[in-house]
Amino acid sequence: QVQLVQSGAEVKKPGSSVKVSCKASGGTFSSYTISWVRQAPGQGLEWMGRIIPILGIANYAQKFQGRVTITADKSTSTAYMELSSLRSEDTAVYYCAREPDSSSPPDYWGQGTLVTVSS
Amino acid sequence: EIVMTQSPATLSVSPGERATLSCRASQSVSSNLAWYQQKPGQAPRLLIYGASTRATGIPARFSGSGSGTEFTLTISSLQSEDFAVYYCQQYNNWPPRITFGQGTRLEIK
Numbered sequence: 001q002v003q004l005v006q007s008g009a010e011v012k013k014p015g016s017s018v019k020v021s022c023k024a025s026g027g028t029f030s031s032y033t034i035s036w037v038r039q040a041p042g043q044g045l046e047w048m049g050r051i052i053p054i055l056g057i058a059n060y061a062q063k064f065q066g067r068v069t070i071t072a073d074k075s076t077s078t079a080y081m082e083l084s085s086l087r088s089e090d091t092a093v094y095y096c097a098r099e100p101d102s103s104s105p106p107d108y109w110g111q112g113t114l115v116t117v118s119s
Numbered sequence: 120e121i122v123m124t125q126s127p128a129t130l131s132v133s134p135g136e137r138a139t140l141s142c143r144a145s146q147s148v149s150s151n152l153a154w155y156q157q158k159p160g161q162a163p164r165l166l167i168y169g170a171s172t173r174a175t176g177i178p179a180r181f182s183g184s185g186s187g188t189e190f191t192l193t194i195s196s197l198q199s200e201d202f203a204v205y206y207c208q209q210y211n212n213w214p215p216r217i218t219f220g221q222g223t224r225l226e227i228k
Contacts, residue, residue, distance in 0.1 A: 035217060037163075037217075037219075044206065044219060044220075044221045044222045045155075045157075045163065045206055045208075045219040045222075046219070047216070047217040047218060047219065050215065050217075059215055059216075061216065062120065095162055095163075097162075097163075099210075102215075103151075104168060104210070105151075105153035105165065105168050105208060105210045105217070106165065106217075107165045107168075107174065109162035109163060109164075110162065111162060112162055
């Protein structure tokens with residue numbers, strides 16, 4: 001059984017950065033892909049990007065290109081999402097999710113991390 | 120970018136009745152279409168992938184159909200626990216992108 005456990009809630013100032021972690025257990029971390037999805041309060045789901053840990057290759061949604069960095073540490077089975085130049089509109093719950101292979105959608109999700117951007 | 124459009128935005132149905140939710144893609148996504156259920160304060164739950172394959176543990180009352188640009192999620196006999204928000208999602212292999220529809224809120228009539 002795959003489990004994804006995310007880091008705790010964060011409060012950040014506008015213009016700063018936030019880094020959220022996602023620790024995986026169960027399955028083989030390097031064999032699957034981790035995506036990051038966010039959800040602003042009362043809004044829908046928005047895909048930010050993904051990483052293939054075994055290759056260390058990430059790709060990003062155009063909207064976040066240049067502002068988001070997704071990385072993975074195979075030794076600790078942990079993925080990270082760092083978002084910079086934060087603004088109030090980045091206030092959201094951030095989820096990590098596992099894609100079991102290149103032709104499948106995310107199946108297991110983390111519990112979510114609330115990031116609040118406020119002065 | 121592929122745009123996913125769901126309809127209706129809100130659907131009011133009585134328990135025991137059938138619910139039909141629609142999702143349209145701005146260009147063909149073949150069968151790379153998934154459906155998720157989300158309840159307040161919870162992460163999304165995968166219901167359907169490959170447009171019509173139920174995920175592990177999903178009851179048979181949930182079914183998906185369609186291919187290309189038009190997709191449907193049907194819940195055959197609504198249970199109280201089915202009232203939630205439903206999202207469709209396309210997952211293109213190349214370029215590797217995921218996009219979600221804006222969601223359909225299924226509420227008790």
